[in-house]
Amino acid sequence: MNMKKTNRATHLLLLPAALVFGAATACTTPTVNTVESATPKALITPEQMKHFKTDRALDRVASPVFLQTGKGADGQSLKIQAQVQNTTRKTATFHYRVNWFDAQGLALSGYTPAMHTVELNGGEIKSITATAPAPGAVDFQIVFIEPR
Amino acid sequence: MKTHPLLATALLATLAGCADEPARYVDSRGTQTIVSIDKVDVQDFAAAADALLQSLYDSPAFANAQRKPPRIAFSEITNDTSTQFDVDQLLQKIRASVTRSGKAVISVTHGTRTDHLTREIKAANDAANGAHRTDLPDYVLMGKVLETKTRAGRTRQATYSFQLTLAQAGTGDIVWAEEKEITKQGSKAAVGW
Numbered sequence: 001m002n003m004k005k006t007n008r009a010t011h012l013l014l015l016p017a018a019l020v021f022g023a024a025t026a027c028t029t030p031t032v033n034t035v036e037s038a039t040p041k042a043l044i045t046p047e048q049m050k051h052f053k054t055d056r057a058l059d060r061v062a063s064p065v066f067l068q069t070g071k072g073a074d075g076q077s078l079k080i081q082a083q084v085q086n087t088t089r090k091t092a093t094f095h096y097r098v099n100w101f102d103a104q105g106l107a108l109s110g111y112t113p114a115m116h117t118v119e120l121n122g123g124e125i126k127s128i129t130a131t132a133p134a135p136g137a138v139d140f141q142i143v144f145i146e147p148r
Numbered sequence: 149m150k151t152h153p154l155l156a157t158a159l160l161a162t163l164a165g166c167a168d169e170p171a172r173y174v175d176s177r178g179t180q181t182i183v184s185i186d187k188v189d190v191q192d193f194a195a196a197a198d199a200l201l202q203s204l205y206d207s208p209a210f211a212n213a214q215r216k217p218p219r220i221a222f223s224e225i226t227n228d229t230s231t232q233f234d235v236d237q238l239l240q241k242i243r244a245s246v247t248r249s250g251k252a253v254i255s256v257t258h259g260t261r262t263d264h265l266t267r268e269i270k271a272a273n274d275a276a277n278g279a280h281r282t283d284l285p286d287y288v289l290m291g292k293v294l295e296t297k298t299r300a301g302r303t304r305q306a307t308y309s310f311q312l313t314l315a316q317a318g319t320g321d322i323v324w325a326e327e328k329e330i331t332k333q334g335s336k337a338a339v340g341w
Contacts, residue, residue, distance in 0.1 A: 114198035
């Protein structure tokens with residue numbers, strides 16, 4: 001009789017622990033460690049970033065860490081690359097689009113940018129690259145959008 | 149039986165919440181469009197075209213062309229998915245962007261069936277006997293849209309692969325090929341994404 005009571009008490013104590021363990025296991029998302037050359041061979045032209053933040057939560061999952069520009073294969077078209085980091089420990093998704101502007105600062109005529117989706121594991125850095133759809137593009141803006 | 153006013157209000161609010169949503173305009177390139185799992189949506193065509201064009205513009209295919217800007221003929225784009233759609237939803241975006249970019253000229257004077265087109269160009273080139281035929285395309289663009297579907301319990305997943313290939317008209321050598329995959333997952337369609 002006493003043995004049965006002890007078992008029941010043990011089970012009752014173990015149940016919350018099992019639930020917590022189960023929930024923790026189910027919620028675990030992969031995080032990322034990386035390794036790369038300490039002396040990269042690429043000649044990088046970093047761009048200074050002007051960053052407008054209206055959503056801090058979004059900035060934590062899509063935090064721009066490096067921005068650089070170059071030229072496309074035709075030697076004329078502007079090519080950009082932004083490295084974006086998910087600074088949280090959870091896998092996150094965000095959308096982005098790239099707006100292009102001509103030498104007068106006007107949005108590139110006839111070009112409607114499409115939205116793209118990126119998934120980043122916790123701590124992961126990914127590169128977003130884009131090549132201007134016309135040689136007339138001289139400036140750009142990357143817009144990050146939080147998923148619904 | 150008397151109905152409590154608060155209960156009646158709550159019931160009305162619930163019914164109003166469940167009522168049909170009136171139609172409204174949304175931005176075709178925005179995030180308020182409907183996401184389906186079993187079909188390609190308008191935003192998928194836009195994202196695929198944008199990604200494929202980015203790759204094409206960044207490839208040396210156009211830069212290495214003998215004639216600048218090169219002439220492109222559009223060949224067959226096959227829809228190998230289980231749903232019916234007009235491939236022009238993808239192609240027109242590519243035509244419009246390529247034309248505006250000035251990176252190439254699109255030629256529509258030739259047929260679209262790949263075998264006919266290749267044969268026609270080869271015959272014309274042979275007839276020209278080495279002379280440069282300015283009316284012939286330099287490149288032929290062809291492609292395919294494929295789907296892969298799977299499910300785990302109630303969760304369904306569909307991957308749509310948009311494949312495009314650019315081949316040299318005379319030789320058939322592939323100078324650029326790209327694939328854009330779009331994967332959608334869920335148990336039912338949703339408004340917004």
